[in-house]
Amino acid sequence: xxxxxxxxxxxxxxxxxxxxxxxxxxxxxxxxxxxxxxxxxxxxxxxxxxxxxxxxxxxxxxxxxxxxxxxxxxxxxxxxxxxxxxxxxxxxxxxxxxxxxxxxxxxxxxxxxxxxxxxxxxxxxxxxxxxxxxxxxxxxxxxxxxxxxxxxxxxxxxxxxxxxxxxxxxxxxxxxxxxxxxxxxxxxxxxxxxxxxxxxxxxxxxxxxxxxxxxxxxxxxxxxxxxxxxxxxxxxxxxxxxxxxxxxxxxxxxxxxxxxxxxxxxxxxxxxxxxxxxxxxxxxxxxxxxxxxxxxxxxxxxxxxxxxxxxxxxxxxxxxxxxxxxxxxxxxxxxxxxxxxxxxxxxxxxxxxxxxxxxxxxxxxxxxxxxxxxxxxxxxxxxxxxxxxxxxxxxxxxxxxxxxxxxxxxxxxxxxxxxxxxxx
Numbered sequence: 001x002x003x004x005x006x007x008x009x010x011x012x013x014x015x016x017x018x019x020x021x022x023x024x025x026x027x028x029x030x031x032x033x034x035x036x037x038x039x040x041x042x043x044x045x046x047x048x049x050x051x052x053x054x055x056x057x058x059x060x061x062x063x064x065x066x067x068x069x070x071x072x073x074x075x076x077x078x079x080x081x082x083x084x085x086x087x088x089x090x091x092x093x094x095x096x097x098x099x100x101x102x103x104x105x106x107x108x109x110x111x112x113x114x115x116x117x118x119x120x121x122x123x124x125x126x127x128x129x130x131x132x133x134x135x136x137x138x139x140x141x142x143x144x145x146x147x148x149x150x151x152x153x154x155x156x157x158x159x160x161x162x163x164x165x166x167x168x169x170x171x172x173x174x175x176x177x178x179x180x181x182x183x184x185x186x187x188x189x190x191x192x193x194x195x196x197x198x199x200x201x202x203x204x205x206x207x208x209x210x211x212x213x214x215x216x217x218x219x220x221x222x223x224x225x226x227x228x229x230x231x232x233x234x235x236x237x238x239x240x241x242x243x244x245x246x247x248x249x250x251x252x253x254x255x256x257x258x259x260x261x262x263x264x265x266x267x268x269x270x271x272x273x274x275x276x277x278x279x280x281x282x283x284x285x286x287x288x289x290x291x292x293x294x295x296x297x298x299x300x301x302x303x304x305x306x307x308x309x310x311x312x313x314x315x316x317x318x319x320x321x322x323x324x325x326x327x328x329x330x331x332x333x334x335x336x337x338x339x340x341x342x343x344x345x346x347x348x349x350x351x352x353x354x355x356x357x358x359x360x361x362x363x364x365x366x367x368x369x370x371x372x373x374x375x376x377x378x379x380x381x382x383x384x385x386x387x388x389x390x391x392x393x394x395x396x397x398x399x400x401x402x403x404x405x406x407x408x409x410x411x412x413x414x415x416x417x418x419x420x421x422x423x424x
Contacts, residue, residue, distance in 0.1 A: 009054045012062075017046055020063035021145040022230075026117035028070050032078075033180045035124055035142060036170035041077070045070040118143075119182050119234045122227075126195045129176045134169040135198045141166050143230075144223045154220050155205065156212050192235070196244050196301065199227050203248050207255075211406035215265045221252050232287070239296020242287045246305035249284030250312050253277040265413050269317040281312045303332045322352035339368045347380055355387040375404035379414060386421060395421035 021042060029038035045066045059065040125139040140146045140154075148166065152159040183191045206220025228245040235241055257271035288309055291302040307328045314320040329345035342365055350358020362381050371377045382397030398418035402411045 009058060010050065012058055013046070013049050013053060016049075016062040016066070018145045020066060021046075022121065022143045023063065023118060024066050024070060025142050026121040027067055028074060029121060029124070029180055030117050031071070031074055034174055035121070035138075035180075036174060037077075039142065039170070041070045041073050042066070044073050116182070118230065120180050122195055122231060122234070123182055123191055124173065124178060124180060126191070126198045127173060127178055128191070128194060129172055129178065130169050132198070132201070134165050134172070135194070136202060137162055137165040138169045139198055139227070140202065140223060143227055146223065150219075154217055192238065192240070195231065196240060199224050199231070200244060200248070200301075202227070203251070207251055209407055213408045215259055215263065215407065215409040216255065218255055221248070221255065224248060225252060237294060239291040239294035240299040240301050242291035242294065243296055243299050243302030243305050246284045246287035246291060247301050247308060249280045249287060250305065250308040253280035253284065253312065263409060265409050267413075268311065271317075273315065273317075276312075284312065285309060298331065298335060300332065300336045303328055303335065307332075320351070322348055326352050339365055339371050340374070343371070343374075343377060343380060350384050350387075355384040359384040359388065373404055375401045375410075375414075377401075378404070382417065382421075386417075391421040394418075 024042045024045065025035065025038045028041050029035050032038055032041070048069050049062070049066060053059075121142060122139075125142050126135045130138065136155075137151055140151050141148070146154075148163045149159050151157075152162040155162070182188070203221055203224035206217040206222075206224065209215065209217050225245075225248050228241070228248055232241045232245050253276050254268070254271060256277065257273065257275040258266055260266050284305065288302065288305045291297070291299065291305070296302050297306070307325050310321050310325050310328070326345060326348035329341060329348050333341045333345060343362065346358045346361035346365070349361055359381070362377070362384060365371055365377065366381075378397040379401035382394045382401060385391075385394035385397060395418045398414050398421065402414035402418065405411050405414065
């Protein structure tokens with residue numbers, strides 16, 4: 001044990017919880033088969049640490065201490081329920097014998113089945129019986145270790161709303177008797193796709209905040225990246241997992257350059273590429289190579305990562321291979337057809353073949369119902385019109401885009417571009 005101040009201890013406990021909470025909840029959920037109960041027991045262990053560590057000192061293996069404490073509490077709870085459910089009593093006896101065998105080997109207590117347990121928890125958090133909003137909240141809560149308040153602030157939602165989502169999600173899982181197991185066969189691929197979608201949704205909200213006063217929320221990007229890296233370690237033979245990690249690594253590499261001194265957005269072609277994090281670029285390129293080696297070059301995330309890699313490899317904006325990017329968007333549109341993919345392809349075509357060619361493609365999308373309120377459609381159209389010298393039309397498009405976005409920083413950027421068209 002190492003003696004430290006109470007403040008230092010609380011700071012350490014917070015750090016340990018961030019690192020260990022997912023493994024702790026996953027390990028207990030394997031035993032009690034209920035993520036709600038597992039989280040409560042994990043929280044009980046955290047409270048015990050807050051009570052005991054300031055006086056006794058921090059254990060040599062804090063995570064294992066928390067796991068052992070949570071398992072003891074699981075045994076106590078299951079014993080209390082013996083009059084209600086015999087099954088609980090049987091599990092309690094099994095737990096007791098497991099505990100006797102495991103102690104004092106605390107390293108084994110935390111590491112036993114940890115990979116399988118975490119993977120099960122990933123699939124539980126993103127189970128299809130839950131809404132997308134519930135999946136996101138529960139994933140950040142159970143796997144990201146975020147507090148309800150932190151999740152609420154990240155998504156600009158009230159704390160009671162997030163708390164209700166999490167409570168309802170855990171109740172839904174319990175009522176549906178969702179098995180604590182990794183799906184198999186075709187169901188595995190389908191469920192893995194949902195998991196990747198949730199992680200990328202979290203990343204995107206951090207990378208380009210849909211609302212609020214900040215252009216980015218880097219903490220959410222980091223949470224998503226951490227979840228992606230964990231998942232890549234748990235299922236290393238799944239190419240699309242590596243594709244998603246590659247995509248997030250290379251996007252995240254631009255974070256410092258995407259925001260100006262006053263918090264204002266800096267668009268890709270205007271960024272100082274010397275400020276990009278080239279360690280993240282190399283990690284992203286390595287993850288993309290891994291996805292391609294596994295035969296996943298045509299996967300949706302790998303294709304998007306290949307597009308971002310074109311930017312990452314270009315030393316200057318002028319050196320960007322836009323023809324290659326347009327071809328990759330063609331392939332992506334075949335794999336996952338979507339109006340947003342078509343819009344991005346139009347941007348690439350406009351850069352490769354000229355603004356008139358891009359505008360023709362964008363104009364074909366203006367009647368698309370799903371893009372009716374999508375602010376980037378008029379934004380892209382305004383940019384192409386500006387390049388063609390059609391300033392009045394461009395100004396109207398930028399103003400329309402500004403009226404549609406809910407992000408204050410982006411609105412300022414778009415209104416600034418509209419004003420520039422007036423002076424032009």
